[in-house]
Structures are given as structure tokens and as C-alpha cells.
Amino acid sequence: MRKIITVSREFGSGGRELGKRLSDILGIEYVDGEIASELAKLTNLDGDYIGKQLENGICGFQPVYARSFSRVSQSSGTAMLLASQHKVIKEIAAKKDCIIVGRGADAVLAGLNPFKIFVYADMPSKIMRCRSRCADGENPSDRELERKIKEIDKARKTTHGVYSTRVWGDKEGYDLCINTTEVVIGEIAPLVAEYARTFFKNN
């Protein structure tokens, strides 16, 4: 059975760090960069552009029959990118065990029964994590960071809803939901890795 871990996460909750640490501990490849480069090849588009489009997600996306033409054209570029991303993710997961952070992988790979983690935290904790990642000279206010965090998570939720009947962030869609408020990711990663090993043994 293929060993796949998907890490869905609120922005600033440390999900990416957890995914990388799980990869180091378990020896399962973290494939974020590979997805990005394969997607750029497949679509013949610039990687930075793709990243931006996918981060923004699909705002107010609805099934085609319910949308006006203007909204179709507004969203169709991103929708096509997402479809291409799904193709790339499926191709990679068909070939090897992997860990994928975000990118709707929990929904795309549902048929392969991945170990599905959701990582979340309270707002002050997420703001603190985001601030620690700011480039030198950048000094956004807490309010600006909070707005950014909420915007990104809203886009993630909306986009996820297009491809899954599960609601992004609803615990029912995940095997383990981890609150990283005041948690040192490096300390819990070995325990989560062991939990994943138990999951793979039984599934």
C-alpha cells in the first residue's frame, strides 16, 4: 500500500515545517518542489505566476451552470491550473510514497487512503509564526498579518470546496488535527511520525 501523508493547514500554523520534519524522520519524500516544477512544465507557465494564482485560489467559484460568463472567464484560468495540479499530484503519488503540504492533496488522493493531518493554531500564534518569517526590513502590523492570514485561509477553503464534499478544516475529513498554539513543531514531529507509522501498518 502506498504511504502518503497530506498536511492541510491554516496559514502560519507551522504545517509546512511539520511536513518537512515528517519527511526527514520517515524517509518519505516531501514533493512540493517537484509538483511546482512539473506543473510549470505541463502548463508552460512561469513558476512564480503559478504560485501566485494558486495561492489566491478561486474566489466565489461555483459549478458552471450557476456562474455568469464574466465569472467563468475570471476563474477559468485558475480552475485549469488546479486541474493541471491535480494531474501532476496524481502522477507523482502513483509512482512513489510522498508527503504533500496543501494543494488539496487530501481530496485529490482520497482514493489512495492517505494519512490526513490538519494543522491549526490560534490567531496570536499564527501572527507570531508569520512575523518570524518576514524578510529583513518588513514590519507589517498584527492587523495586516491577521487580514492576510484570513484572506489566504478563505481562499484555501473556497478552493477546496470545489473539489471535495468535505469542508476544509472540518475535523471529520482528517485522521489527526493538531493545534500548534504554543507547540514546538520539532518536539511533536517524531510523535506524529510514529502515529503515521501505526496508520500505515493498519491500512
Place this chain on the structure above:
Amino acid sequence: MRKIITVSREFGSGGRELGKRLSDILGIEYVDGEIASELAKLTNLDGDYIGKQLENGICGFQPVYARSFSRVSQSSGTAMLLASQHKVIKEIAAKKDCIIVGRGADAVLAGLNPFKIFVYADMPSKIMRCRSRCADGENPSDRELERKIKEIDKARKTTHGVYSTRVWGDKEGYDLCINTTEVVIGEIAPLVAEYARTFFKNN
């Protein structure tokens, strides 16, 4: 710092078993029976009666100003029992480290910063766990068990809402949410115990 673990759980998800196993592994007392006997002493009521009343919870309970007199009298007996239970829980937690399953302990003891777990599972899995606990000769249909599970969890949610601004089952109110669908509780308990140790080290 007091070591307290609260296990909130959907009916049939194995939360009680997890609580008992954590107690065995960590050497922290599981105090369910003590709460029941202290509550019986304090209220001078029969233990079985108390258990039944608390399981039913408070249906449609609202702040006093919004209720009619008939609803006040209907709910006030249970509300008083719950208040007594909170008193007992606080007194026990003030004296010693403990593990408490259910009983709104996550809300009652919030000031002591407990390690808060929520245990959940999909409906088929909960039905299976409930069935395995049925007495000899009892053979309820899946539909009957599902109705019972939903009823009990609805009562838990409503009752929890009376004493906490957190919604029962919303992951934000817990440190770790564990999906026990197709999970062997005995296998994950040592990992959850280790996770709790990490929590207590940092809090």
C-alpha cells in the same frame, strides 16, 4: 503545574477507553468513579438517577431571561446537578493530577490549562463500537444505534454550550483531535500519552 487531561468524545468513538489507557500509561488517576460518588454524596441523590439526568443533559437550555417558567422548572434540576458536578470536578482537580472523560471538564477546568483531547469517528465505526458493548441478548438495529448516538451527542453539545463559549467538537477548543475510525485505541494510546508529556513539559 497540575497535570490534567480532559477527553471529550463522540458517543461510541472510544474516548473512555483512551482515557483509561492514558491513565495506565501516565500514572495519572482516572477519576470518573470518584466524581460520581462525590456528586451522589453532595446532592444526596441516587447515583443511577444522576447518571441518567446528566446523560440527557439540558435540552434547549437558554439563559434565564429567554426562558418561560415551565422551561425553567424543566431544566433547573439538571442545571443544579451540573453546577454540583462542576464543584466536585474543581475540588478534585485542585487536589491532584487527573484524567477526566466528558463531564464538560475541558470547560470547567479551563483555568488550569488542561491537555484537551477530542475523540471522534465516522458513524459506521461508532455503531460498531456501540454494538460490541451491548449486553448479551441486546440486538438493536444500526438505525436505532445511530439515533441513540446522535441524541446523546446532541445533548452533550447543548449542555457544553451552556457553560462555554467554545462549541463542543469544534477543533479550535482542543489541543489534539483524534479520528478513531479503524484505529486500535491500544496502539495510539502510548503516542497520545507521549504527546501529553510534551504538552506538560512546555506548559
